[in-house]
Amino acid sequence: MIRHTLRALCAATLVIAPLALTATPAHAATTCTVNGAAVTSTNVVGTAGADFITCGTVSAGDTVNGQGGADYIIVTGNVAGTVRGGAGRDYVQVGGPVAATGAVHGDADSDYVRAGANAGVVNGGLGFDFCRVASGNPPVNCEG
Template sequence: MIRHTARALCAASLIVTPLVLSTPAHAATTCRVNGVSVTGTTITGTPGSDYITCDTVDVMNVVNGAGGDDFISVGTANGPVAGGDGRDYITVGTVGSSGSVLGQAGNDYIRVTTNNGSVDGGLAGLDYCRVTAGNPPTNCEF
């Protein structure tokens, strides 16, 4: 009897194990947008000026300031951070190898401490970009 119970439990564990080991969904990012906590895989500002702060932007998550003159502050960007149209001020501590910072249209100010991914001021506007260490920025006039 004990032997049959042990076999049944082993067989059941083989069926359950693949369910436990399946690929987990990627984590959502939590930020504050204009003082309100927002969690999701895409964090988007308003068409006007926004104040967005995030500790971490996870891989496959996006932060987009949208229109207006936005202030965006991120500790670690492992996913894309975009200012959107407008004169944006973006600061990031570390851009991970899968992360990016994009100023987009407008005269943007971008400051990154360590860039292991990409920092791009965008094609429209005059952009001021400073990267302390790592990959140099592109499309920055100053």
């Protein structure tokens, strides 16, 4: 009886162990610098005042939000998540491509939004916005 139980446990271990090794990795959070402080989160948030935010990439499902004030947001890599300037006259620049799952929003007030190849959404938002996209989908809600 014990021998049969041990065989069954060994067989179950051989089946379960490979499944555990092929599990989906955990979601990688976005890493940015907000006003000089390093922040790693799925939701990177500025302050109600003017902020200086720099990020390497914005992962799918993650958000970078400058909130209020005249924010300066620079993403040097890809945007698969969402970048929001928030209220205020914001400068948002994305050096890498905006993925199909990605979005860059200037939000309220007059903003300057600049992006590389755009497969997602670049939206100036409310106000008189100046937007430039290198290629791909044209920006929306941009007057200049």
